[in-house]
Amino acid sequence: MPSGREVLPLAMVLPRAWIGFGKAPWRCVGLAALILITLMGPGVLASDMQRSGWPLIASLGHLLVACSLLLPIAPAMALLQLADHLLPGSGATPEGNNHPQPITRLWLWRQGVALLLLELLILAGGLMVLKLLNALLIAHSGVLTGAALLAGGLALSGWTAGQLLAFPLLVHHRHRPLAAMEHSRRLVNGNRLKVLALIGLLLGLNAVGLMSACLGLLISLPLSALVLMASCRTQAS
Secondary structure, eight states: OOTTEEEOOHHHHHHHHHHHHHHSHHHHHHHHHHHHHHHHHHHHHHHHHHTOSOHHHHHHHHHHHHHHHHTTHHHHHHHHHHHHHHSTTTTSOOTTOSOOSOOOHHHHHHHHHHHHHHHHHHHHHHHHHHHHHHHHHTTTOHHHHHHHHHHHHHHHHHHHHHTTTHHHHHHHSOOOHHHHHHHHHHHHHHOHHHHHHHHHHHHHHHHHHTTTTTTTHHHHHHHHHHHHHHHHOEEEO
């Protein structure tokens, strides 16, 4: 993608998201409910199993915790794909896409799982490096240790923010995981202030969604997916 591209102006994101939500509100709410069920249900069951006195059941509980991280990927990717179709002007084939045929849910799930595991692996590696720095430097200088941890923490936070659009770009442009991560990094680096505003918007939407016994998430999650998909749409500068 040329470097002269930028994310959609934020003033246009919410109106487009609301228009898209109005086209299929019950499908959006249903997928949001499925995300919450697959995210919370296995976790509650795994917690009960881990407290069991039977070693086998406790081990299965640990395995279920790991699986609970992957189960919500399927409905989440389906929600992003639906959001991409519902947004105004979604009929055109994404620029640079050499495969105009429809993508399957299985392909999306595989790529989503691969992207999630890759990002978690990099994040875990970064945290391990910070822990190693702390162990090596703490005996020599507390100030140096604090400075190194602060710099490393900021770098890791910047990398995490740079992956904000990776999943939407994977759906919209049909990228592979590494290509989606690189594309997201370029977009975020070229639009830092807009991305900070976008993060604030997403946090605000889901903070409101947490009200009313979390039932508001059934609305805020689809709106967040629509906002992300609208934000990853690019335009010529």
